[in-house]
Amino acid sequence: PLPGSGAPPPAAPMSAAAPLGVAPAAAAAAATAxxxxxxxxxxxxxxxxxxxxxxxxxxxxxxxxxLPERAVPHEADEARAVVREDLxxxxxSLHLFGRNYGIVPEGATESIAALQYExxxxxxxxxxxxxxxxxxxxxxxxxxxxxxxxERLRIDLVQWRDRFTA
Numbered sequence: 001p002l003p004g005s006g007a008p009p010p011a012a013p014m015s016a017a018a019p020l021g022v023a024p025a026a027a028a029a030a031a032t033a034x035x036x037x038x039x040x041x042x043x044x045x046x047x048x049x050x051x052x053x054x055x056x057x058x059x060x061x062x063x064x065x066x067l068p069e070r071a072v073p074h075e076a077d078e079a080r081a082v083v084r085e086d087l088x089x090x091x092x093s094l095h096l097f098g099r100n101y102g103i104v105p106e107g108a109t110e111s112i113a114a115l116q117y118e119x120x121x122x123x124x125x126x127x128x129x130x131x132x133x134x135x136x137x138x139x140x141x142x143x144x145x146x147x148x149x150x151e152r153l154r155i156d157l158v159q160w161r162d163r164f165t166a
Contacts, residue, residue: 040090045100076108093120095133101146
């Protein structure tokens with residue numbers, strides 16, 4: 001199971017850019033139905049923004065509330081507060097990572113994407129919350145900061161896997 005979720009991990013990774021094939025009538029019905037759950041869809045960099053927006057639309061068409069509903073502030077303390085507040089409302093966070101490192105808020109040393117992932121990790125440790133991350137396949141990264149972040153994600157994944165397969 002995913003940490004803190006009680007649910008099994010997905011059988012196979014899904015591409016965030018792939019449409020879910022929802023018929024227009026079904027999408028309209030889902031949009032008017034009550035919200036199923038709240039999902040935190042982390043901000044991304046420009047190279048994966050299109051995939052993020054496609055995923056946002058698919059989630060909303062299936063009746064999920066998607067946070068953040070407002071822009072993440074570009075000042076570190078404000079950004080942390082807003083992201084924490086949104087994560088507290090969600091049951092799951094989704095993080096899409098591409099080749100770019102992204103914007104570093106004023107007063108921070110890490111990008112907004114890294115900050116969101118760090119706070120989601122803290123939230124997951126508290127229980128009843130899952131976080132999923134997706135790294136673009138065949139990714140070629142030049143930025144040393146992004147390479148370090150992606151390596152940290154891979155280490156987190158190995159540690160998580162080892163905890164549940166030991």
